[in-house]
Amino acid sequence: MATSEVAPDVSPAKAYPDAPAIRFENVSIGFEGKPVLENISFELKRGETRILLGPAGVGKSVLLKLANGLIKPDFGRIFVFGFEVSAMRDQDLYRLRENIGTVFQEGALFDSLTVRDNVGFRLAEDHVPDDEIDSRVTEALRFVELEHTLYKFPSELSGGMRRRVAIARAVVSRPELILYDSPTGGLDPITSTTIIQLVMKQRDVSKSSSLVVTHRLQDAFMLATHHFNSKTNQMDQLPSNMADPQTSFLVLHLGKLVFDGSTHDLVHSDDPFIREYLS
């Protein structure tokens, strides 16, 4: 069923509609002889949001880069939309990535391009007409409430604004899967809440699948216990003891996946590391 070749006339995300958005099968990787991730297996179903928790330096960003095919595993197989990214040629990977949005840790905006050109980068690469690029970029920037920054350069924006532009760049092509690499890392609590609200808005309004890497518990639990109200344009807390059923957790510790389950299971876990991590 799964393959490593992308047919030229089919959107990769629609080629295997029953396949999960992401599947890791016994994936291991190490650098300079030191293991970073060991025997990682999990699945992200379409429309789901999975929050990857773990202390800093445990390999969360590496896992995200593996999912995007930016690096290859030493062992194991990785599937995205049913395509085996761990065995794909570069040109097929570039086509598959058209259906994946990625928000990097520090935003990774192109510093020599304006906000308009950053957000519209993929559209310009696809030779979309300028008028359409303008309208779609404005729409994406309106989503992150930054439409007034169209002709500014990244250096003229604050850290939080840069992160919001990065989210706009990730969602402008309406991808089926979004990978967030510590979207709130290094930001103040108020800006972090704004960013989490945008992640939530993307989850609840666009219904895309997402893998969110973070080491901030408050952000993770806010995502799990709130939903976005599109009428008030605000996030609302779910009734007590309720969590978003489409949002679940993964926890990494010392390169191994020590938890894979729901919010309820996480808070009631008996694992000593998880209890200590959550306390």
Next chain:
Amino acid sequence: MPLATLDTAAKRGASAVQRYSLLSARAVGNIFRRPFYGAEIITQMDSIGVGSIPIVILTGFFTGGVLALQSASTLAQFGATAVTGQLVSLSMVKELGPVLTSLMVSGRNASGMASELGSMVVTEQIDAMRALGTDPLKKLVMPRLVATIVMLFFLTIISDAVGILGGAAVAVSLLGQNASQYFHSAYQTLMYADVLQGLVKPLFFGFIISTIGCYFGMNTRGGTQGVGKSTTQAVVASSVLIIATDFLISKFMIGIFGR
């Protein structure tokens, strides 16, 4: 222990050569693959070629001038000052024009490429480009390769011409030689093989400058300090390779044409 260090160094060297060869081969292959980044090539031609014209003119002019100055005093001992033009034009067209122009362009552009691409690597912009579905080797490396090869060819021609003019300025105004005689001897001595040798070299040197600059840039590690290190390494490696390759091409061409 020293053997283990030697072993690691050899492996690292072999891996670097492998990665450099792979990057160069992919950059060349990308010239023939769609999409073709024509606008990026023009931008790079402007930055690398047009931007280098002032330093190439200055270097060429003063090299030709000093060549005339130094050679005239030696030639005067044999009563052969009439061949000053011949000496300047042959030296400029066959050796100094291509080599000095390449070294100047290397100092200016190999460093620029390494620092620009290196900064993009350490700030994850290269990863972001790949994640957005664009091949950085196609969008960033291929245009720099094409632009450097094409523009270095023309810059060398400019340098040769300006160098001969610089020699003429010194020979006529400082050494009191006849301008007509200088240009006549400069022109008459040049043969097809000399011109060909002088124009083949910049094609190889352009390839070296761009691929070395991009290689060190794309393999930058370690933040801003790493960017500085890559920049230095790019200039040193490309300069040494240019001079070594110049020897090999000269030997090869002399072997074919006999001069």
